[in-house]
Amino acid sequence: MLHQFTFSNFKSFKKTTTLDLIAASITEHAQDLANDCFDEKVLKVSAIFGANASGKSNVVKAFDFMRNNVLLSFFRSNDLDQDIETSNLTLDPFKFDNSIEPSDFEVLFSVDENIYNYGFSIDVDRIREEFLYVRDKKSKKEKFTNIFYRTGNDVEEVTGELKSVSNILKISKILGSRTLFLSFAANLEIPIARTVYEWFISSKVMDYGQDTSERLILNKRASPLVRLLQDDKQKLALENFVKAIDLGIEGFSLIENEILTPSGADTRYQVVSTHKNIDDGSLVAVPLHNESSGTKKMISLYIPISRALQEGSVLFVDELDAKLHPLLLRYLLILFHSNESNPKNAQLIFATHDVFSLDKSNFRRDEIWFVDKNDQGISDLYSLDSYLLEENGTTKKVRKDASYGKDYILGRYKSVPKLKSLMEE
Template sequence: MVAANLVAKDKRLDENNIFSVDAELSLLKSAAIYGANASGKSNLARAMTFMKWFMINSSKGTQITEKIDVEPFRLSIGTESRPSYFEIVFLLDEQKYRYGFEATQDKVVSEWLFYVPKVRETNIFKRDHSGINFSKIYKADGIQQKTRHNALFLSVSAQFNVNIAEKILNWVTSQLKIVSGLNDNGYQGYTSHYLVKSNVKRDAILKLIGKLDLGIGELDIEEVGSRESLLDKTKNLPDEFKELFNKVAELILDGRGEAKTASIKTLHHKFDDNGVLVGKALFDLNSDESEGTKKIFAISGLLVDSLQEGKTLVIDEFDARLHPLISYAIVELFNSNETNPNNSQLIFITHDTNLLTNKLFRRDQIWFTEKNRYGVTDLYSLAEYKVRNDVSFENDYIKGRYGAIPYIGDLVHLLDAHG
């Protein structure tokens, strides 16, 4: 998310919403993506999700006979047989990297990795129809012969302890988080882990939940137990039951072998008929709280972890089940030198036009997706439009000035009984 050479109406946005990498490069702390339904917004998040998964798992999560989970653009005969193209540019250890690959369902067609050691971009490795070539710094002798046609050289290199590949995959695994706002309940365990294991993150999570006015006084977390304590219970079981128990244990334990949450309770104040506080009521998060409260709890760990560790967080359907003021407050957390001193980045996909304001965003932080008559999605920025900084971005967007809205036909006679 490179910042454009522009000045916001509110100077505070220029001071808080961007950060400088060096004298020539400035990046944005957040970006919002708008567009009509079926305009391709979620495909962007899905493409990023696949790229991350394939980078991490292609060497170990697939077999030689398996297809690669890419889908060609099927609305043009010219693209049906072409490979899908993926590329990411990122900063790691204060150096700029550019990594990408092209793949069909049958094989990786090409793959490349570049970095900028000083001024000029330099090739680290390149893979094409003629083979795999790499520079001396990559130290991957013999690994090209071990790379399957349906696996990434980067992924295989990391499996064989090539330092640069390991660092890149560690960055992708730990620093890039991609979340669906419609299926975020699965991150309750992520939040619960920090509530139990990290005092610093626990304090921040509780403060965030308290500030968002959910009416929750306290949280009570019950853990299942460690992997060892669970598997210890299988000692006296018949062999056929041990296998079943182990599968159940995998479902309730996370990848670190630590317990996922068995029960999350929220405590609310209880009052008598005169409004006097008399005690507390214990609610079950999943059965007694609202969908919005459950979502905020689930993503609060992600938000706090991203802000504290300087991570990049991508959220599809960001506004689902969230009040507009809560969405606004979350974006403000990222657009702030005070609450985001580590330059975490938030990229989110939304329909919430309440956020389309020059009080929150610079023009280069607002993006749109729109399909042309051939079904091809175009992603473009508001910075490409010549608009005054003091105009209402929301009103102009709803009026269709920037495109990326649905064009709804005449519905007057839709339910005409005589039709």
């Protein structure tokens, strides 16, 4: 489970910014929380709202940048699915000043019975700093034990099974200035490094604003949807899902085609959906690409969502509400909040414009986040639970019975477009 994600100097975010999934001391929707290995409360859902170009997508992109660098800095990708965007390996720091500060990325997360704190500091040329800590189980207070600490290309303060790797590096000097030590050690199959590395593998990032995620999943040549439909159990689960959300689809099937290529015969598959004939009840096959964009969006969403729920992993989604009816978005929130459908405590973190769902019946106040950009182009991320309203010279927190969506549209929480008339401009 992800507890906190902290970053700085990335795209529109200049200062240190933290997306905090550790539950606040508030009373609403207590049943929607998960317990970590230290029996502390963690959120299963976080929604990020904001105006166009405010920077809410940059929160998702910041985690994607960190994940891709962990997984790809050693240039070995045989463990990875095809959803890794290698284009997100180039650092994009805040551009609208003259500072030359590095960019920082840090996660606090739990795997099995341990809580880890991992992070690195990077500039356009090299890794400046890197560290990994594990929380001390014997201490009642929040105390962390060092696993390794790196400055430049020197790995110091190394403990346990990573000592042998650091000794190799001291002799050989083969650690590249842009290669993360964690990625290097994980690819040498050092267990504790593999544990952290595999957490990043299981954590997925999807972008539905540009249709790239949808095209990848529905691609005929290398589609995870084809692999899913070849498994009878998973195929049935998908068919039950599309029936539950009323897409009008009765089932799916695969049409196998043999294609001749210069290297020989190649098997390609076409996915078809089946619908009922309204006159005689017979099934009519329709190529999946002929379905509506909303239907294809839900089918493409099903694969990462079902995987996250099955594995108890983290799923970041940008523009989750694109082509999605608000009631379907609410259905997805219920899937992640429910202990029955989400017994392994998977987490959904998404950027959205869907004000219809911004309601106290769907969210706790600490699950709602806003991004606001000031006149200098600097983005700020803050939760509804921490936001202070100013009224009559005093400040107060937002009440749990407030009309979140209505108040947001009225600008009470900032993070909305600052519109001017064309004549005024």
